[in-house]
Amino acid sequence: MPYRTPVRGVALLTVSTMEASHQDGIGGPDGLERLWTPYRMAYIRGENKPGDDSAGECPFCRISQDRDDERFLVVHRGETAYAVLNLYPYAAGHLMVCPYRHVADYVETTDEEAAEIAAMTKTAVRTLRSVSRAEGFNLGMNQGAAGGAGIAAHLHQHVVPRWVGDTNFLPVIGHTKALPELLRDTRRLLAEAWP
Numbered sequence: 337m338p339y340r341t342p343v344r345g346v347a348l349l350t351v352s353t354m355e356a357s358h359q360d361g362i363g364g365p366d367g368l369e370r371l372w373t374p375y376r377m378a379y380i381r382g383e384n385k386p387g388d389d390s391a392g393e394c395p396f397c398r399i400s401q402d403r404d405d406e407r408f409l410v411v412h413r414g415e416t417a418y419a420v421l422n423l424y425p426y427a428a429g430h431l432m433v434c435p436y437r438h439v440a441d442y443v444e445t446t447d448e449e450a451a452e453i454a455a456m457t458k459t460a461v462r463t464l465r466s467v468s469r470a471e472g473f474n475l476g477m478n479q480g481a482a483g484g485a486g487i488a489a490h491l492h493q494h495v496v497p498r499w500v501g502d503t504n505f506l507p508v509i510g511h512t513k514a515l516p517e518l519l520r521d522t523r524r525l526l527a528e529a530w531p
């Protein structure tokens with residue numbers, strides 16, 4: 337029987353472990369609940385993934401050169417860095433702060449770039465706090481493919497707002513046909529609130 341996982345009364349997901357439990361060699365069910373996040377498949381399949389590490393293939397460079405902030409979900413542009421919504425967010429309002437320059441390694445940033453990335457990260461936290469009442473944050477860079485960077489060739493700092501109990505339902509309810517609209521709305525809210 338599929339079972340339902342209520343998360344703070346918001347997301348009701350029907351998941352089933354029956355299929356898995358009937359496969360040979362995987363042992364019995366472990367009693368852990370499983371939440372499926374099929375929207376991540378677009379990411380796993382590599383859609384929008386650059387073909388190589390060059391600036392010409394780099395989505396962050398494309399965003400930095402184009403001025404269509406709404407289309408590319410850019411929230412703020414600074415002198416050497418910009419803040420953009422993640423198209424595959426871990427949470428609503430998941431921002432990334434990137435240098436305009438195609439640089440992979442944090443230690444290769446100029447002092448100006450590093451200072452602006454730091455300042456912009458602070459502003460992103462303040463803005464997300466005021467707009468979405470985020471209760472916590474995950475801040476950081478995954479550097480290199482071994483460090484878990486999705487696009488390793490162009491440095492980006494993640495700013496992920498968090499709420500107590502958000503881990504299950506926020507990424508899941510974000511996966512709907514309405515997601516592009518939702519992201520556009522989120523972008524507008526953050527861009528308007530950005531000081």
Ligand SMILES: [Zn+2]
Nearest residue numbers: 394397438490
């Ligand atoms: Zn780049």
